[in-house]
Amino acid sequence: MTAKIEKVSVIVSKGSLEGIYPALIMANGARAEGIEANLFFTFFGLDAVHKAKHEHIKLATVGNPGLHLATWAGGLPGMSAVMTHYLARRMDELDIPPIPEFVELIADTGAGLYACQASVDLFGLSKEDFVDQVRDIITVGEFYDLAAGGQIIFT
Amino acid sequence: MPTKLYAGTEVTVTDEGFFTDPGQWNEDMAPEIAREAGIGDLSARHWQVIEFMRTEFAEKGSGPTVRALGKTSGVSVKELYQLFPKGPAKLAARIAGIPKPRGCI
Numbered sequence: 001m002t003a004k005i006e007k008v009s010v011i012v013s014k015g016s017l018e019g020i021y022p023a024l025i026m027a028n029g030a031r032a033e034g035i036e037a038n039l040f041f042t043f044f045g046l047d048a049v050h051k052a053k054h055e056h057i058k059l060a061t062v063g064n065p066g067l068h069l070a071t072w073a074g075g076l077p078g079m080s081a082v083m084t085h086y087l088a089r090r091m092d093e094l095d096i097p098p099i100p101e102f103v104e105l106i107a108d109t110g111a112g113l114y115a116c117q118a119s120v121d122l123f124g125l126s127k128e129d130f131v132d133q134v135r136d137i138i139t140v141g142e143f144y145d146l147a148a149g150g151q152i153i154f155t
Numbered sequence: 156m157p158t159k160l161y162a163g164t165e166v167t168v169t170d171e172g173f174f175t176d177p178g179q180w181n182e183d184m185a186p187e188i189a190r191e192a193g194i195g196d197l198s199a200r201h202w203q204v205i206e207f208m209r210t211e212f213a214e215k216g217s218g219p220t221v222r223a224l225g226k227t228s229g230v231s232v233k234e235l236y237q238l239f240p241k242g243p244a245k246l247a248a249r250i251a252g253i254p255k256p257r258g259c260i
Contacts, residue, residue, distance in 0.1 A: 032245065
């Protein structure tokens, strides 16, 4: 035990279930280890903190070879909903919180949650569209200032 | 294995300072471990968490994670981080003389 990570900034750029959970687990795990953590939500990653959308995050069943489903089957109506439901049940059994609860937990650990200015402009959103845990809407430059002196993880 | 002297008794710990044998722990050792872990005097709230860690470990064989602590110890996640800023589950486990909790969430 020589080197120790003191600070991480995790960028969340994807809006799928498998895109969001790893980032949340990394940030929460960092705080559990006493590591300072920030989360920066950009592009479709914003859905994780979007009031109207964060309860409806779905697993990608198309273009996801890891599922080992035939491509045409992944595109069947309702497939994404069924697979998401199945995963949600497994997660519940393992006591992995749903995304809204997880975001709240991470904010309670003292991690900073920020939305990306460019993406907010692009999608025509404002601070009111996000859960209260989002501290601010910041530019990429401000993100680098926040991330200074730590590790940056892009997901 | 490294050894430490707490409350006049020698105990064996891991490289990170966790007790290898929770049976070697007693309450008099907690304030000394806490000081070493960068936490000042232990308040009643600290003790509530430490005792909860001991009970959970005795029942389940492992210490709870921060999420589990927040849900069941009677101390909220926010307060847990105020009490143990450098990682509540980890620090409380160390002070309570039990192994480091291994959960991912």
